[in-house]
Amino acid sequence: MGKQRVLSGVQPTGNLHLGNYLGAIRNWVEIQDQYDNFFCVVDLHAITVPHNPATLAADTYAIAALYLACGIDLNHSNIFVQSHVSAHSELAWLLNCITPLNWLQDMIQFKEKAVKQGENVGAGLLIYPVLMAADILLYQADKVPVGEDQKQHLELTRDIVNRFNHQFAKDQPVLKLPAPLISKEGARVMSLTDGTRKMSKSDPSELSRINLLDTPDQITNKIKRCKTDPIRGLTFDDPERPECDNLLTLYMLLSGKTKQAVATECQDMGWGQFKPLFTETVINALKPIQDKYQEITADKSYLESVLRDGREKAEAVANQTLTDVKAALGYSMPV
Secondary structure (H helix, E strand, O other), rough: OOEEEEEEOOOOOOEEEEEHHHHHHHHHHHHHHHEEEEEEEEOOOHHHHHOOOHHHHHHHHHHHHHHHHHOOOOOEEEEEEHHHHOOOHHHHHHHHHOOOOOHHHHHHHHHHHHHHHHOOOOHHHHHHHHHHHHHHHOOOOOOOOOOOOHHHHHHHHHHHHHHHHHOOOOOOOOOOOEEEEOOOOOOOOOOOOOOEEOOOOOOOOOOHHHHHOHHHHHHHHHHHHOOOOOOOOOOOOOOOHHHHHHHHHHHHHHHHHHHHHOOOOOOOOOOOHHHHHHHHHHHHHHHHHHHHHHHOOOHHHHHHHHHHHHHHHHHHHHHHHHHHHHHHHHOOOOO
């Protein structure tokens, strides 16, 4: 038997931050030799909320370059842009037509984002979980790396698979049932300004996150101004000190030290002693990524060739799945 297949992606909305890296991309890198990987830049998802058309293409290429800079290896993985493979949009429409409306209305992220957008909320925000399902199902993914906040989307995908196969492919299932691949550590990196909220690109405050391409001065300033508490002695897992737990976890993950080693090292520290240590660790951890990113983006033809090859490989798999789905639904095939 061949390797199991993994599918995942990131939206090109702003720079990637430590949450994206530690919660997703670094985990992809560490396990990529164990799987057949398809990693895409999900630019179709980026327009479910107001976006800037002038920067969408550049942001898309930047995310693809960061994939490579973070260590995605083309010997094990395939990188492509979602909108470059038209099967994503077509399968999403077909699956929309069999997905009950109440399933989508119950999605937590829709409820949260719809409140922010008010009367301007678009239909795309309601149905984008079906597009996410199409992304996964086109490649017959066995596993999908997801954070805790994305588990509901994967459950919806599994519900769609069961509904489709039961209604249209009972004798010979067409769509594969994917399983979650969840990292135990670093899967949920929290904001620097509020340790109870996830680090997010949508947070209006730049101080809430450290971006992978931040300069040393920017990193230093953000850590100096991040939220802490007046207690001396730093400890993990204290529900009364969420910012302390978050910063220690980030230090642990970026330094490569064990949790016990960090707990021992920092148990008597004050923030004035910890913050410079943490700052140096972040800067040193991100420098290789930043250097590689500059090297990749200096040669635009190389990045274009990676994405062209990625599109061709993705299309070969995606178009076969789309053909099988359409046949199960009763569509005539072009001659």
